[in-house]
Amino acid sequence: MTDVNVEIDGIVMYCDESISNLSIGNGYILKKVYLDDIPFKNKITDANGNVNIGYIGSQLRDDNGIYFMCIHKQDCYSIEGPSMEFNKAISDRDMMCENELAEYKDQEIRFMHKMIALLRLFKSGNIGFKEVFFKHTFQLMGFIHQTSNQTSTNATRNIIDDRVYFLTAEELIRCNSFLQNYSGVEYDLLSECIEEFVWGLEQIDIPTGFEQYTTALEMILLEQNQQGKKEALSKRVSVLLENDAANMRTLYNKMKNFYRYRSESLHEGNGQNITQSELEDLENIVRLVLVKYLEFCKTAVNSQPSITWSEIKTNKIRDLKNDVVAAKAAGILPE
Numbered sequence: 001m002t003d004v005n006v007e008i009d010g011i012v013m014y015c016d017e018s019i020s021n022l023s024i025g026n027g028y029i030l031k032k033v034y035l036d037d038i039p040f041k042n043k044i045t046d047a048n049g050n051v052n053i054g055y056i057g058s059q060l061r062d063d064n065g066i067y068f069m070c071i072h073k074q075d076c077y078s079i080e081g082p083s084m085e086f087n088k089a090i091s092d093r094d095m096m097c098e099n100e101l102a103e104y105k106d107q108e109i110r111f112m113h114k115m116i117a118l119l120r121l122f123k124s125g126n127i128g129f130k131e132v133f134f135k136h137t138f139q140l141m142g143f144i145h146q147t148s149n150q151t152s153t154n155a156t157r158n159i160i161d162d163r164v165y166f167l168t169a170e171e172l173i174r175c176n177s178f179l180q181n182y183s184g185v186e187y188d189l190l191s192e193c194i195e196e197f198v199w200g201l202e203q204i205d206i207p208t209g210f211e212q213y214t215t216a217l218e219m220i221l222l223e224q225n226q227q228g229k230k231e232a233l234s235k236r237v238s239v240l241l242e243n244d245a246a247n248m249r250t251l252y253n254k255m256k257n258f259y260r261y262r263s264e265s266l267h268e269g270n271g272q273n274i275t276q277s278e279l280e281d282l283e284n285i286v287r288l289v290l291v292k293y294l295e296f297c298k299t300a301v302n303s304q305p306s307i308t309w310s311e312i313k314t315n316k317i318r319d320l321k322n323d324v325v326a327a328k329a330a331g332i333l334p335e
Contacts, residue, residue: 002081002138004101008073008108009040010132013058013157014125015069015165022167023176024115025183026108028073035059035066040133043151054130054159071112071129077104081140101136101148108134109152114187115179117198121290122178124283125165126201130157158202186297189309190290193219197286207265210274213286214262220293223317230259235333239323241288245332251285252333258282 012019012030020030035041035051044052051059051066059066079100109132116128134150167175187194193216200212221236222229234255242248258281261273296316300307327333 001078002097002140004077004079004097004104004136004138006073006075006077006104006137007039007135008071008075008132009038009135010071010129011038011044011055011058012069012071013055013128013130013159014161014163015058015127016060017069018167018172019069019127019165021172021176022119023179024071024112025179026073026111027075028071028112030069030071032060032067033070034064035068038068038070043131043133054157057159057162071132073108079104079138096146096148097138098148101134101150104136105134105150105152108132114183117194118179118182118187119165119175120198120201121182121194121287121294122175123165123167123171124280124287125163126158126161127165128154128157130154130159156202158204160204161201182294182298184298185301185305186294189297189301189307189312190293192309193293194290197290200283200286206276206279207274210258210279210282211262211265213279213282214259216286217289220289220313221317221320230256230263233259235324235327236317236320237285237289238333239320239327240292241285245330248327248332254281255285 008028017032020032022030024030035045038044044055046052055068059068061067079097081097081100112129112132119125119127130153132152134148134152136146136148136150138146140146196212196216196219200209200216203209203212217233217237218226218229221233221240226232234252237255238248238252242251258278261278265274293312293316297309297312300312300315324333328335
């Protein structure tokens with residue numbers, strides 16, 4: 001086995017110093033770093049030292065100059081290394097152990113993606129990564145020193161949304177608890193729906209983001225081949241998120257309009273009714289639904305560890321149908 005030392009670095013976009021004490025886990029720390037002290041400065045600036053356009057909106061300033069919030073990790077892990085076989089030549093590529101290093105990198109990126117998704121479920125704000133830089137160093141056969149630099153680039157990263165992610169002292173406590181509570185099996189069960197929500201967040205085109213949010217709700221709340229999607233979705237969202245009769249009716253009517261907007265955009269190419277305000281309103285509705293379902297998944301797993309997402313979804317749809325029947329009987333929702 002060969003030990004590999006690795007340093008992982010990246011800029012956490014669109015956030016401020018309030019995230020410094022977030023407990024991301026897995027050995028990662030978040031810290032304030034001035035531009036001149038960033039070890040990968042040459043990768044985020046042009047030949048004149050100017051910050052690349054993708055990072056301009058994420059730069060912060062104080063009396064000492066420009067700085068960024070960065071993520072950092074130092075780690076050591078083991079790889080098999082190149083296979084030594086009699087009469088078989090070892091190529092330069094074999095000596096770089098690319099596949100094993102890539103496997104480690106991909107594992108770390110999946111972890112970071114999950115934690116960013118959870119942060120964006122906890123609160124709105126365009127926090128995330130455009131690039132993450134890996135520097136692996138190791139020694140083969142006791143004397144061959146190797147260095148491999150890798151970059152994980154999120155080509156679809158939204159660099160237009162300028163909403164800054166920040167946390168109050170009280171939110172920081174709750175957010176750390178949220179990350180710890182919902183990063184396990186419950187996240188994995190709901191991951192496809194969360195991915196759809198995150199994909200919506202990354203869209204620069206407003207109607208497209210709106211469509212992705214609606215699709216995420218359909219994935220969670222509707223059965224396959226659901227009839228009367230607009231009514232079913234609107235009623236189920238309203239009984240899930242609201243208890244007060246007036247608020248339930250208001251949300252029901254809002255969701256009906258939102259579903260119509262989505263249909264006009266998707267099927268007729270007409271997204272003129274969807275403004276930034278509607279987009280952010282639907283974003284928050286989907287966020288609240290997903291957080292509710294993370295709670296449902298966690299509760300279900302605690303009582304039945306082998307339960308599947310399909311079973312959880314079916315059980316919750318049954319409950320929501322009963323709640324809709326009760327709301328209609330009470331005259332809160334229409335038939």
